Amino acid sequence: MEELSKAYEPADVEPRWYKHWQDLGVFTAGAGHVAGKPTYVIPIPPPNVTGSLHMGHALGSTFQDVLIRHKRMQGYDVLWQPGIDHAGISTQVVVERLLKREGVTRHDLGREKFIERVWQWKEQSGGRIAQQLHIIGASADWARTRFTMDAEYSEAVRECFVRLYEEGLIYRATRLVNWDVESQTVLSDLEVEIEENVQGELYEFAYPVIDADPAVGATELVVATTRPETMLGDTAVAVHPDDPRFKHLHGKKLKHPFVEREVPVITDAVLVDMAFGTGAVKVTPAHDFNDFATGKRHGLEEINIFNLDGTMNAQGGEFAGLERFKARKAVKKRLAELGLERGSKPHKMTLPRSQRTNSVVEPMISTQWFMKMAPLAEPALQAVRDGRIQIVPEEWVKTYEYWLTNIQDWCISRQLWWGHQIPAWHCQDCAHVTVSREDAVKACSKCGSAKLAQDPDVLDTWFSSQLWPFATLGWPKQTPELARYYPASDLETGYDIIFFWVARMIMMGLHFMGDVPFKRVLLHGMVVDETGDKMSKVKGNTLDPLDLIHGTTFEAMVQKAQPDAPLAEALTKFKKAYPSAGQMGKGFPAYGTDALRMTLCSYSPQAKRIALSPARVDGYRKFCNKIYNATRFALTYIKDEKPTGKPPAEPKLLINRWLLSRLSAAVNASTAGIDEYRLDDGGKALYQFFWDELCNWYVELTKPIFLDGSAEAQAETRATLVHSLEVVLRALHPYMPFITEELWQLIPKAPGHGATVALAPYPTGADGRTDAVAEREMQWLMDAISGARAVRAEHGIAFANRLSVELRSPNAELRRVLTESSRMIQFLASTDGAPTVAEPSSSRPRGSTLNVAGEVEVLVTLKGHIDPAKEKERIEQKSKRVAKDIEVMEKRLANQNFVANAPPEVLTEARATLASLQQQKERLVEGLELVKELSE
């Protein structure tokens, strides 16, 4: 047998087993499939080709891998479909940045050369994230990896576009759209992020009234705006029809101060709020969504004043060529010079920003491709309502319903080069658009002209990813994989892409496959820093999962995350975001993947925010060491065992019966947790079983048996230990794949077990044995031992000093159990001979202390173990400290401010602390009483 090193070294273990699994084909779809078992499929949310692993990926991939490994071990035909998204805009931005360093633009290269460059970049550095997912232990079927720009996948995209076009669900229209002036493309509504509470300005200026009659009323109309530059595109000023201030201006015209244009005064009760601003609203139909609608109601001209890059075009007159924010200043300056400025007020407003480039989104009139959503949304709503798709956690159902019932048509064209070019050809003779499945369109389908040009736009990236569940399986071809693995079972992803991706996949699946794409949608929350703040580069609070796995210094970490920030400042920021890391010295040790995975699994997947604590990762590293050391200990006794794969038939010893019962409960809880998407509950059950029950109790209790128990007792205990250890390693495997494989390989197993724990059967309750009697009896034994240990700890008596202990209970059954287990109590509580077991009596022997533990009264004689003078001093010292603590807590709880403002859990904790301090105080008073007796 291989000698185990003293401590667990994940860096040595993890890559070795990952390779082993790949060599064995463990991740291949269908590996380990047990005949008759159904399929279990998860399509991975394809990470961007530009992506590198962040904590959100680590979280989602861990959760998915736990689900996948669990079902694979249960014998399902498992497919975890991996892949990469071409990420249109992000990728184009990355490659354009590279070109910029070389001093060229994409326009210098031309479209074809540019796309070649993107492919080159993809081969060299794209898809790094797939390699990083290997480190996390992800057991996806990598050989089946799909890229959304692959030839086959692109064929699916085109088929989908053409069919939807033929069905009238895709159309072209001229509309006001969200324009990103930086990347110069249209954005869908979902790609626009609204920045709240921006400090802006409400600027007022006057339009002179043409042919005004000073006798009737004012000769000018003052409007208020947050965007003065757009006045160059004003084609009306609206007032409320009932507003008495402006009745005399109905039907009048205004003079535009900068361009040759008369601006009519119109009345509109929809647009105008009499109480807001000056009560008169300038109307710019080409650059504002409300104004656009107003323009349609009144037949107003739509005058576009911007170039696509956000500079003023010729319609801007003297301001043509100016960048939009410079134009704003210039317009204000000129209005002031003309004496038309009427004042300005600070104004809180919202600002639409591009999700990708963060630039302020400009509404622009543009001809784009749209997808009709309402007819597609209806079946998608129905599928959730009738339970064909279950959304977990359920609270997201309401949000899903709301969005789908209020859905707008989706602008699917993007003015980019990298992506699926729209399969539409514009005829230069008759302007007809020919949409085709074929690349080589030779003639206009209307007039037959050969003068055709393909639409230069590409499709929104989400247009292709919405086909993921079936396009990855070969659709539109009817492949065997499609027949077998569609629909998927679960889709696991972050709630932030429920509309971008999840809802659209549901619509497409129902439309093209006639069936839901998956049966459950499992939505996890967002990983945030330890204080609850969103992770961001700007805040300097990002945490790279690979740094936790491989270890690093804090200095190296912050330098990587914030290369331009001063080191000390960056370190302070980081430690503030992770208080528990602040106490860890200079950096993280190599925690290993298993410790990180188990940590991620310990948070409720359904919590909106998952505040990652480095201390918790450290805790699970200790758990790895615990598993490792317990196995090392066990191996000294079990290495020659020949397990049968079944629990011992009729175990007689209480501890063995108890352990098998707990094993059964833990395994059942794990499966229920995984099945119900409560990996935290599942993981916790196994953690507690291993750490508390197996290591802290069972292993300790076997020591007297292995020391001087009967041969029969030893044999039964060895058989129980080897069986339980083998079963719990299998049960832990989905959560902690590496360490479990390493140790499972080393321990004796039943004949017939295969080459890897990853394909061994997942345990069930039948691998243990439920035994309520043993659980109750064991509780008494644990109470007796804990009760005696607590006394020892309280008085600081060394383990080597044997104590005289009497155990009392009115329950004869309990007394029998404690009498039978007296050897163990003697061993674990270090008692002076076997403890006395008796019925309760009212008398407490003088010089002894009473501790009630559960149903057991534990009397410990302290005489001879304690120096009364020292004990008196100890109690008095401690009394002082406790009194002081009580005073502090009482003061805090008397502070009205604190009570009114503290979060409820903080308040509850403070009250609990005070109660516990008061109890301590009572015990100390009793202790002084005891000191008197000891001095007698």
Ligand SMILES: [Zn+2]
């Ligand atoms: Zn034509």
